[in-house]
Every structure is written in structure tokens, then in C-alpha cells.
Amino acid sequence: MKPADQSRTSTVTQVNGTLCNGENGQRLKKNDKIAEIAHHFGRIMEVLGLDLDDPSLKDTPARVAKMFVNEAFVGLDETQFPEVSFFDNTYNFDEMVVVNDISLYSYCEHHFVPFFGKVNVAYFPNKKVIGLSKINRIVDFIGRKPQVQEKLTREIAETLSVLLDTEHVAVYVEANHLCVASRGIKDHNSHTKTGSYLGKFKNEWTKKEFVSTFQ
Numbered sequence: 001m002k003p004a005d006q007s008r009t010s011t012v013t014q015v016n017g018t019l020c021n022g023e024n025g026q027r028l029k030k031n032d033k034i035a036e037i038a039h040h041f042g043r044i045m046e047v048l049g050l051d052l053d054d055p056s057l058k059d060t061p062a063r064v065a066k067m068f069v070n071e072a073f074v075g076l077d078e079t080q081f082p083e084v085s086f087f088d089n090t091y092n093f094d095e096m097v098v099v100n101d102i103s104l105y106s107y108c109e110h111h112f113v114p115f116f117g118k119v120n121v122a123y124f125p126n127k128k129v130i131g132l133s134k135i136n137r138i139v140d141f142i143g144r145k146p147q148v149q150e151k152l153t154r155e156i157a158e159t160l161s162v163l164l165d166t167e168h169v170a171v172y173v174e175a176n177h178l179c180v181a182s183r184g185i186k187d188h189n190s191h192t193k194t195g196s197y198l199g200k201f202k203n204e205w206t207k208k209e210f211v212s213t214f215q
């Protein structure tokens, strides 16, 4: 099941048989998106004074465009949301399930440079239990688009809440932002921590039990 199946999310539009994100007027097929981005990225390189005839640089515009659409920003295309397998909670497990240290790669929407780190997720199962690796896949997918850490944290929590049909979800993200570390203030020691606590996790004791698994 994909969250696009749920009423909560749907910015997807069908264009010429291909599903694209329609929110920003980007009603293009995937290959047209790649061609368009390659054209504009090539222009950026030219404006910067780079030689597009250099054998090492000539394929860079197309390479970057493919990377943006298929990898770095694939999370903008909801049709690529990972397939998720569920299992009936026949054993009636109603304790906290925690997954720690999920790898995260994302992009700052202000500077278009990466931020990356770790995500911790917990939930109380309702009628469904999710395959463990699927939580990592969902975090990876939601990470792969330009955004701020606060929005990312909340989106992971809300998506899991819908998919798992439980209001009891917690997400904690710790990340290093290259826009802070490699430019601007150039502070490579600081990192940013954000949490989203839904349902029972608003209770201080429950939140503490979750936080104690990684701090």
C-alpha cells in the first residue's frame, strides 16, 4: 500500500500516461524533466565559466539531471513510494516497537546542499505490523527531496501513522547540514535535532522510554 492510496496525500497528476507531481506546474514526463534540467544545468555551468566541451564535463549536465530526478530528489515523485508489506498483528503485540539509527540523506531546500544523519522511529502497533526494512525504505524515500528538517521529521511521523493505522508514532532526527558546515558560518561541529511525537508519545514517560533507546 502507498500513502497516495490514502486521502491524506495526493498532489499527483496523470499526464500522457505518466504520473508526475503537479503541484508546481511541473507536468512533465520523467525523460522530459531530465532533458529540461540538463539544459538549465548546462547553462549554469556555462555562466560559471566552465567548458562544456571538456571531455570530463560534457556529460555533467545530463548526469546531474538524472541524479536529481532518479536519485537525490526521487522523493518528489509519489509514484516511486516504496512497496510496503504488512502483517496482521495476530499476536496482539501492543508494546513499543523501536527502530534506531536509520540512515538519512536529504537536501536543504534553502541552499540545495545535503543534510544527513540518523533517524529513530517508534510506534505502538494497532492491527497491522510493518516489515522492519520498510521503515528504513520509507525514511529513505521521504528524505530524497529538498526540504527543511522540521518538515521531514513531521512527514515521516504522519506517513507512518497513516500506513500503520495508529496515532502512536514518534520520530527523532539528528542531522548535519552542509549549508551550516561547509559554507556560511562554517560550523562543522553543530548538528540539529528534531522530534515529532504523536498520540501516546506526547506523554513524558513514553517519550522518555523512546528517547532512552538512542541517548
Ligand SMILES: Nc1nc2c(ncn2[C@@H]2O[C@H](COP(=O)(O)OP(=O)(O)OP(=O)(O)O)[C@@H](O)[C@H]2O)c(=O)[nH]1
Pocket: 108, 109, 110, 147, 148, 149, 150, 177, 179, 180, 183, 184, 185
Ligand atoms: N529551520 C531550518 N533552517 C534551515 C534548515 N536548513 C537550512 N536552514 C537555514 O535556512 C536559513 C536561510 O537563511 P538566509 O539568511 O536566507 O540564507 P543565508 O544568507 O545563506 O544564511 P547563512 O546560512 O546564515 O549564510 C539559514 O539560517 C540556514 O541555516 C532546516 O532544515 N531547518
Ligand SMILES: [Zn+2]
Pocket: 108, 109, 110, 111, 112, 113, 177, 179, 180
Ligand atoms: Zn541550507
